[in-house]
Amino acid sequence: MIGGPVSQLDPLGPVTIGAREIYDQLLATDRKVDGIRGEVAQVAQAHGEIAKDMTDHEARIRNLERGRWPLPSLAALVSVVSVVLAVLAFMQKGT
Template sequence: MPEGEIALALAELRSALEVGLARIDGQLALLVQRSDQTDKAVEDLEQRVAALEKGRWPLPTIAVLTSVTAVVLTVLGVLRG
């Protein structure tokens, strides 16, 4: 193989390698961007869950108070009736 053909083949190989690396760099940048978006979405979701958990605590208490009130009213109804 003459030197000119070898140089041409090496130049083509180098060009193909540069194109491939540029494509990989672009894909990596996209993955980093998506990862950042996912991190932000997870953080937002954690904050929403925490807010829901804080607002949920009275529900069991309200259920117990309602049950106790129903029992007291039933007992009073039986005693008066």
């Protein structure tokens, strides 16, 4: 082996990592964490806006549903009236 045998106490062997390399990696990691923090803040803000939109849409749907319930009742009433008028017209023709 070049440089002699690797001791059991030094698992990296001839590789040395200095304080500068560790510091540079720490700064790079810090920048990445700051970037992720900003992205998480954007996602949280978007989630809040989506929640507001969902609440608004739910209110609109409920309002539309409340306004639609008379339509089937009105249709049934019109059909009953038309049947009554048809029966009356038929009875008047027959006499």
